[in-house]
Amino acid sequence: MSSYSITEPSSRQKWVAGSLVIAYAIITLLPLVWILTTGFKSPTDAIAYPPKVVFEPSLEGYVNLFTTRTRVTQEQLEALPPPATWYEEIVRDRDMVIAGPSRYGERFLNSVIIGFGSTFLSVFLGTLAAYAFSRFKVPLKDDLLFFILSTRMMPPIAVAIPIFLMFRTLGLSDTHLGMILLYTAVNISLAVWLLKGFIDEIPREYEEAALIDGYTRFQAFYKVVLPQAATGIASTAIFCLIFSWNEYAFAVLLTSGTAQTAPPFIPTIIGVGGQDWPAVAAGATLFLVPVMVFTILLRKHLLRGITFGAVRK
Amino acid sequence: MAEVRLSNLSKSFGDTDAVDDVTMNIPNGAFVTLLGPTGAGKTTILRLIAGLETPDQGDVQIGGRSVVADTPAQRNVAMVFQQYSLYPHLSVRENLAFPLRSPLLKTPEAEIERKVAEVAEVLRISHKLNNKATALSGGEMQRVSIGRALVREPSIYLMDEPLSSLDAKLRSDLRIELKRIQANLGATLLYVTHDQIEAMTMATHVGVLDHGRLVQFGSPREIYENPVNLYVAGRLGQPRINVLPADMFGGAPTGAKTIGLRPEHIAQGEGKSSEVKRVEHLGDQIRLHLRLDGHDIVTLSENYQTVEPGDTVAIQPRNPLFFDASGARIA
């Protein structure tokens, strides 16, 4: 190439940048690979030292993740009819029978309900609030915005005890609604600030044009502002989901039965029938999937969202 | 279409008087241009008419009815913005159909189809209807945004420097096109510009704005031939009017401070001798840059004359304009 431009990095620069990114990716991905492989190892392989890179894959971890099992004697085992399913067979090999399903499915579903519910609520309320802050004369606007941000300045867990007491009084302990409200309260400040930035970038002329074209302000918001804020909404949603999906401290404290999410549940798997690392790893692996799918679906928006200020003229 | 009346309209932003006591009547079917430099208050006047701003004082009447309490939608005006003209998330077709789909008009789909096709035809953008609005050239975008106004039948079309971002060729094409469309529709149009050629060539009426005040309002010819002050005289005419000390040629009325000579107001052959500094050949005309008693003067000369730098030309005024010390016209 004979053309020369100041924005195009040289091949050497590209090579250095590329290596750095790859090195960083390896470092961050290694634990994930570890979790993923451990999920498919047998319990002995999982704790082998030095760690086994090549191993015989097994679904035992996944079977154990979804079942509860009881140990039986050899005579009892022989008295049973032959195993009807492949997973029963895996369990019988360990001298056990399946006693019933585990709670992982329920906990996972709780995570989905609470994670996506609070994300939806945060983004919904955040968008409306951000629009109002961006477009209207709100009394004490700067103070209100600062107050909203200030809720983020201490670690959320610092208020765990008051929240715990409050939830108990209000009957919100260990309920889906309680957790959704709590995660929304934590996420909303991020949502308002992020979205306000995005909406500020959308010129008012578009809404004004829509007003003149015969639309009401709400219709202008809905038809003109929202589609253009899609990028911001998508990236905000991802940030909110990642927080509420992974949140551990509040979940441990405020949920135990009905509304328990997966993060506090996964470690308890260890206790069931010895150090069952493959089952824990399987639980963690599956737990990653929804956030990954969500992020990949919104990936294009996310990239544009992060570089928003830079790309726009 | 309707008549639009502005009465004693004022609007200020903090210390800036953006619009200052403007009274103006836009007759039904007229093509009115508002001429003024950047910051003169042109956009603010359009926004006051459209209902995007509330006046501090004064009244806006459309079709004989005060609309200051109405929402923009209720006023039934169409506006072409100076920039950010198209909805970037919609296609060209959807952009054009947008006003027709409003809850105000609720046009049936077949009718929308027909109108969009018609307007696209007129503005020669039919082949771009399915493009995304952002995948157009500047000229096409501007035509689409004009089209978005034209699909409607509003009381008045408001256009805010719609051609200012275009290159010269396209601008003159669209100027002619717009004038033709307005004449065909018999539309009432208020067109804002800082370009005197646009103001002069398209308008039935021109209003000249200076710092929020409407200095003069009249036909283009009236404004050109009969400016009320030095500011208006200076805004119209290319090359600009020559402003010289009033006593330069004698015969100035009392109180006159300056004499204004348009290039065509200078007769050659007799009078004071001036030196030719520069000659510009414009094809059909010759533009002469002269120097007289330390003042630069620009005038026009017929093509057949051969004049060269260094020559001497005798000049005298013909129908000059005289202004007093404050710039007001006195003769």
Ligand SMILES: Nc1ncnc2c1ncn2[C@@H]1O[C@H](COP(=O)(O)OP(=O)(O)O)[C@@H](O)[C@H]1O
């Ligand atoms: N929203 C606003 N806030 C503050 N000042 C404004 C606002 N709109 C216009 N102005 C001021 O009012 C004056 C007239 O502006 P404008 O109507 O946009 O002029 P023009 O369109 O002729 O360039 C300018 O001095 C401008 O800075």
Ligand SMILES: [Mg+2]
């Ligand atoms: Mg303007």
